[in-house]
Amino acid sequence: DQQVKQNSPSLSVQEGRISILNCDYTNSMFDYFLWYKKYPAEGPTFLISISSIKDKNEDGRFTVFLNKSAKHLSLHIVPSQPGDSAVYFCASLNTGTASKLTFGTGTRLQVTL
């Protein structure tokens, strides 16, 4: 049973516009939600996270929003750049000795010129 879901397998956005990637979760017992970015033939790289007790976290062009009542989080990229084209995964994390990441299915973002 997928605990973290990304319902949009792909997204195409024009350069300079906003990209919004969405993620839904079923289990509320997580400490953090994270976004990872992955290029082909490379491992995922950490992008941004949000604590389960917060609503928003911002880092440069990237902002993550958490709506706990809807069990939904989103990643906003503004402005989008061609180098942002990649597969984006949301993930949940429980900290502690038994910490491990649970990933969503991924959304392929293409930023067009």
Add this chain to the structure above:
Amino acid sequence: DVKVTQSSRYLVKRTGEKVFLECVQDMDHENMFWYRQDPGLGLRLIYFSYDVKMKEKGDIPEGYSVSREKKERFSLILESASTNQTSMYLCASSPPASQPGGYTFGSGTRLTVV
């Protein structure tokens, strides 16, 4: 610069072969993980390890086993490879009780079973 190194970028194996995927990290991390990535399914956890000789099943352990004889090395073993194990395999490591951003991934091994 911290590193997780997977020994092979591409592998082609025959059905029924025993396959070893090797992962080495140089960060003295206690935790190590094996994931597989498949289109439409994301990254799914196969096995993980919190210490030398310790192992825990992830979400999809069937058909796999692991070995961790040294802290820096975590091996994934396909006892008898099958075509449905054709996938991208990703190794990761982290400190214990890791905070966000504490996980480091290798570049992956693309395994094709024919």
